[in-house]
Amino acid sequence: MNSNPIKIGLEIHMQLDTGKLFCRCGNEAEKESISTFVRKLSLVSGEMGTTDRAAYYEKERDREFHYNVSDNSCLVEIDEDPPHEINQDALLTAVRVARAFGSNVFDHLCVMRKIVVDGSNTSGFQRTSLVATGGSVATSSGTVRVSTICLEEDSARRISEDGRKAVFGLDRLGIPLLEIATEPDIRDADHAVETARMISFIVASAGHFKRSAEAIRQDVNISLGFGRVEIKGVSKLSLIGDGIRSEIGRQTSLAQAVSVLNSRNPGKAYDIKLIECSEIFRNTKSKVILGEASSGKIAFCSLLKGMDGLLKKGEFRLGREIADLVKLFGVKGLLHSDELPGYGIEKDELEKIRALLKPGEGDAFMIVMTQPDLIHVLSKEIQNRLSKIADLDFSETRSVSEDGATHFLRPMPGGERMYPETDIPLIGLVPVFQNAEAMGPLEDMRSLVDRLARQYGISRQDSEVLVNEFKSGSFLELNSIIGDPRLTARVLLQTIPELERTSGAIAYKDLVSTFRLAKEKGLKRESVEAMLAMCSHGASFDEVKKSPIIYPLSEEELKQILSRLDPGMSQSQIIARIRKETGRPINAQVLSRLLDRLKDQEKKSGDGSA
Amino acid sequence: MNSNPIKIGLEIHMQLDTGKLFCRCGNEAEKESISTFVRKLSLVSGEMGTTDRAAYYEKERDREFHYNVSDNSCLVEIDEDPPHEINQDALLTAVRVARAFGSNVFDHLCVMRKIVVDGSNTSGFQRTSLVATGGSVATSSGTVRVSTICLEEDSARRISEDGRKAVFGLDRLGIPLLEIATEPDIRDADHAVETARMISFIVASAGHFKRSAEAIRQDVNISLGFGRVEIKGVSKLSLIGDGIRSEIGRQTSLAQAVSVLNSRNPGKAYDIKLIECSEIFRNTKSKVILGEASSGKIAFCSLLKGMDGLLKKGEFRLGREIADLVKLFGVKGLLHSDELPGYGIEKDELEKIRALLKPGEGDAFMIVMTQPDLIHVLSKEIQNRLSKIADLDFSETRSVSEDGATHFLRPMPGGERMYPETDIPLIGLVPVFQNAEAMGPLEDMRSLVDRLARQYGISRQDSEVLVNEFKSGSFLELNSIIGDPRLTARVLLQTIPELERTSGAIAYKDLVSTFRLAKEKGLKRESVEAMLAMCSHGASFDEVKKSPIIYPLSEEELKQILSRLDPGMSQSQIIARIRKETGRPINAQVLSRLLDRLKDQEKKSGDGSA
Amino acid sequence: MKEKASFGDKVRLSYNGAEIEGTFISHESGIITVKLKNGYNVALSDDRAEYLSVTRVKRLSEDRNGEREISGGVILLATGGTIASRVDYATGAVKPHYDISSLLGEADIREKLGTKVIDNILSENVTPEKWILMAEHTKKELDKGNHVIILHGTDTMTYSASALSFMFEKQSRSIIFTGSQRSPDRPSSDAFENIRSAITFSSLNVGEVSICMHDSRSDLSERLIRATRSRKMHTSRRDAIRDIDGGGLAGIRNGKVSILGEFRPAADETVLSAKLDNRVALVYFYPGMESGILSRIAEKKKALVVMGTGLGHVSEAIISEIRGIARDGVHVVMTSQCLQGNVNLNIYSTGRKLKDAGVISAGDILPEVAFTKAMYVLANHGENFGETMMKSLRGEISARLLN
């Protein structure tokens, strides 16, 4: 059915740790909520006089946005002060990266406003500017062309969402993001993963990237000939591959379903009329319906013409396309005829629904639990989506979950959602070019691996992993604090991955604080690991700092413990025992010395008693 | 012993209801505490470079003053804004009053600052100015000369006092006070009462005086030849007489005690050395000592040379002179040898005290419970007071309690506690003279009594009482609201005095509100009295207004009640019964009509059954 | 290569060897701005750019002012300002450009509303002559039974609103100024909420000229402020216009109105005295101000409003100059740089000397308001200038200072 070649393009977004782009706040927050405020966003005409579709779509969900003001934000993030001058470090990094791709850098930057009315930008837009076009990256499967390199502001961090109220944190808002977009030259999932890695490395090697949970996000554009689908915000490399694979599967079976559907409904009439049917379920035993009804929702049903067996049977999953959409309007209870009877709905209830909707041959139906005031918009939105799918236009924005499955997010934004950031005059790049020139080209992957191994005396293998995982920047910074490359590498490559797997993420700022404290107090590996373990378990660094368990046992403490132990134990048994008992770091040297002394004493007392 | 003639002078202070003197706030507060603040007062050199003794005395008690900001105060009362222009109505009233006394009015007013550091003035001074000197008032016992007429600001209202923290309300601060001071031409207590009444009448007849709890305060100066004693803030006429009589008694017996004392102590050595003796009372059963000790106070004792039998025996009350003083320093537990053993103090404890102090023949001693940090100042103050008394200098400022007894307040202030209010330029009075001229002389007592009786048709007796009790101003104002002179007179002369005797005081503003509401809603006497009763019981006027019980029973309600009553009851029995049952006013007219109708019906039904 | 293309045309250019395709935006100061298909603008140095093709695109007329007459309702009179701002491609900055209807697109309130464009300026360009025009337009609408909402830039809103406040000796309906601190071309603009609340406030029938703006940085509450007790206290915050000591009349929060202070109710008739004498200057005293400078400013003036220090002081050195200026018939009004609190010339020797030199002070009147009041008083009560300045005509002087 699908004779078109698969086309895949990537957009890699990487945070630069230069401090924020249009104000002088830092990247990291110490306090995440020193005050709060509330905003609404209204939609207005764009530069060309028409309103953007995706923006309108968001607005339709009429919401209140609550913002937590962090201590790394100022009036600029609050949208109460126009942007200040652009961050020169970020600009320089962008230009150096663009040159590394062989891109054409413009002489001037026009900062634009990209309309985003989901609340993730207090202004209702994201500031972004096109730094360069063209260029390419060489991969094992051939050259992938770079289409654009943009420098933009990161959005506010979404904290929670509850109906019409969404809560955001301002700590992330305004951090510079370098966006590298490729042409759709990527062939398959594995190639996409490789390309993403190559691009990320080049950005990282400009020296202003630190790996952290939110520091990198990738968008994947994929087209099978049914319009472009954008998978947004993929934060891990591995998910790029999984997402692409599952999306190809989804589109392929969706196209097959459409072909069946269109053969049944030649007129393509996908009228959705949601009819109230709560009376039918007055005595229902269905937990789905009862649960939703208890929060004030009411049952509606609609005919789904020609969709019998396409909603959820075999490969077909048209039902999920509807469910993903209505979920955005808070509708959790969607049931359709392919899975009924089921979910506690009885046969006689189904009969009554059928009597109400009168489905013909090949027709399906669905039942939704929702607020009555949403019915109008829901009907319209479902109808639009089904018509679009039936036209084999699958273009839209999707997200990907941890299992690799993709989910509908919103329609694809149009091209008119941008207009100039009028608060910032044209930014001339010529002075930046001179600085970039002076700094020379970026270091390539191989020479960086060589240099780390050589200069810092770590294994070549460690060096490769550091570089591959974009941890070389962190390695250099942390090592400059503590001056112990092996410890640094170990922490980055073993301690942290292990802790993050078993307990929780560790903020980069806590990592820096840990290294600083270790340096200041002369603490060894055991203490560093104890501190990081505490951080990973959610302790604030203030708590960590004050905790006795991060400090090694003193000689006195050790002596006391040893005096209680069976003298026959081996040193490693002793260590294990003390660790278990106290949970505190042990200074091996001190311990050895004590044990030696004990032995001496034993000997002497042995002598004495003889 | 006392061969000097008794000399009595008066200072009458009366509030003028013109609004405040140096800002545009009104006399009455709706809200008494919309915010609060805290001040300290520091003592500085006066105009002549020396510091006032009384002011210093207050300051020595190093206190924190808390102020409740009322809604009839502004930055002027808060001492955050210089005084505004003087209130012209108050000025005119002062001039008219001065002329009525035949006093010499100055051409200019120099507003002065009278230092007051007890916290009752936020600025640390009271603004006052001398309007006139000379003049006189004729009494049945001869002419009493007026010495000065001053226009000044009332002080803040003292709400509470607890150790070093005193709380004041700003509602009263800044209300104009007219002060009329007489020469010491008054012969005795009765003459003082008459003179006070005459003076008050003249001020009241200028039309800007309304009788209320704090509207009038009198100071009495009395001299028996032992220095001048000023009895401050006497708020009732009757207390003037009682205070004078008890003060004469006190000074007479005090002089006798001094004579005994001086014969015993020719050297007049009244060394007070307070020695800690808490050890003696470690196991005491004295409730006085235990109670004070539980709040952290400690027992001290001192010898009182030559005072045995003078502290409290027969007429002698030297003990109270000490107790009154130490009370100002928060010392409640003062015990002296004239009343010991007693108060649960055992003989062996007394023996130990005696062993400690070694009193000789005729010597007394005392025990005080106090904070140790006050010991130094306490010893000094007691010693000063005793020396002064022994010198037969009884001059001081005293207060009077409801039983007529007077109490030590503070030393007599010196004459240098005044300096010019530099924020107010000289005020020329010539334009005021012209206005006063145009208004003619004040109405005298007799013609006012005549006019009220004639013009308003009230009894001559009522008219006389209204005038004598300075209620003619209130009468005129209230009657102008309701247009019912008899009701107004009844309320002022019967309802309110009775209510104030049996339940509580009624604010003048509530009286005005009551009359306004009665006028607006056409309410009758019963309703007015019901409202005033509620006010007197402490209800806010807002509550009063909303209460159903102030509104008369409707015809429907009456009908319903009547239908339940024994038809044989007389009208007055019925009224008594309804009143008891509902507590609400009854419209007599309506009731009569209903009863007549009932009788008619009875007749008719009687006819029918015949 | 001048004017090869005009705004909106589709163009293809060669630039630095690459090909650029998009919509032509502008060509100014050697820079060609083109909007690419992906929405980004790029700025090209014209000496390195060459047009390959230009396809003319006919633009729809932008005449969407949507003026609409009304009587017995609420009329929005547009004068310009941020609330009327849109992108100015000539300078790349924001310029006034009116389309009232776009401001109301969101609100379901069109039915009761009329709209009219009476001017189109940035508010720093407002003049006494413009105030008279505004007043006359307003009068016409009041006479039609309309409440009037004036859309105005926030920079000089206090000046304009207080000028109208003095000229309207009586008013039969509300006159409310509103504006925005964020232009309505952005989703986060405060314009929408401000206009909506102004419409709600207009039903209170306040018989004073007032201002409605955000009361906090959140989009939850607006405040109605007496024009003569208002002041812009922040360059960029949404709640920049504050009531200074007792100017708060009413508040709105989530659609609920509460009364904050006393105000004059609307009168039965409207009395407008549309006369101002613009021979007034506002002068800021600073330490070391040399004598002579005030006289130069006072040339051809009838009144000088001085912003003195503290309670209303200037240096000893220029008191005698002020005496001369006053003697020459120029009224000198003293206000304070502090903005809050009363001016009082009785406290310090400097003040007394100034008073003696003929200087007028008027309690806590704000300097900007004293400035517009002086224009009104000169033109209408010139013979009693000092006395009228000292009297509170429109709540501009507080009898009681509470803060």
Place this chain on the structure above:
Amino acid sequence: MKEKASFGDKVRLSYNGAEIEGTFISHESGIITVKLKNGYNVALSDDRAEYLSVTRVKRLSEDRNGEREISGGVILLATGGTIASRVDYATGAVKPHYDISSLLGEADIREKLGTKVIDNILSENVTPEKWILMAEHTKKELDKGNHVIILHGTDTMTYSASALSFMFEKQSRSIIFTGSQRSPDRPSSDAFENIRSAITFSSLNVGEVSICMHDSRSDLSERLIRATRSRKMHTSRRDAIRDIDGGGLAGIRNGKVSILGEFRPAADETVLSAKLDNRVALVYFYPGMESGILSRIAEKKKALVVMGTGLGHVSEAIISEIRGIARDGVHVVMTSQCLQGNVNLNIYSTGRKLKDAGVISAGDILPEVAFTKAMYVLANHGENFGETMMKSLRGEISARLLN
């Protein structure tokens, strides 16, 4: 009858037939003021008064300045102002008159303190020349190892303190300005608490010039404010001097000190550049300002600090005049009447035109501070005027605006 008696003499006069006896105070403008024995002053018209007797009273010398040198402690330098005010019998108002020791009578702190009177003026009479003198006196004391507390009038405290702040490029000890809003001749004066807290704050060793004044209307808390971020915001309240956006350094409440913001610690040495160029004027823009007036003000000036509207605007009409002034070599610095928030000449077309005309803007710098800074920069960094004005030298410009 001129000078029949002198201050303090005992007099008896006949007046309107009555006899007046008391202490002679003054005889000015036809008014004889006598203090009666009861403490009241009376004012008698001299045409109706006749002296019956005059008894000369020898007054004690009032020389109680109590100056006291110190090193390694805290020195109070008195310059005048309310904190030094006493009654002036000539005008009946308050005038500076120094007796430092009386201010310390209450505090048990004399031991660590020195005192020195360096001037005796009301602060509105301060000039750039006086700032240089203050700075030089201060330098001497710092060099002796003293912390310096400067007693100064509140009216122009920000001007003086910020001028010193710029001149002291480094300072080895605290320099704290303090004063009072209520003169110390009244018991409720704030002078005592302010001085006491300034002494406490001096031990923090803040290496910046700062101001210590009441933090509320209560006598419970004082605040240490960065000189260059301070402003007098009320004519009469005790807490009139506020920190505007981020100027709060430390607070004290019931003797307990808390740190409110970051500050520069004291340096090892003191570097004073006691040079100011006073050819600077501060100008308030107002709507309708006619062209020509700015040029007249700019005569003989090297810099003009303009207080524009909003983000830093003036009317179109005078932009060209500003362009001319700037072309003639007079620096034009734009600040905002709003006082709070950043000036930003990038947002509106007016701002861009001003920028193009050569106008300098410096974020949220306060107008008064821009004024003293311009004097310092002209005299010390004249060749890099614009660049230096835009750089924060003493915390006068906030990199991050939080309010």
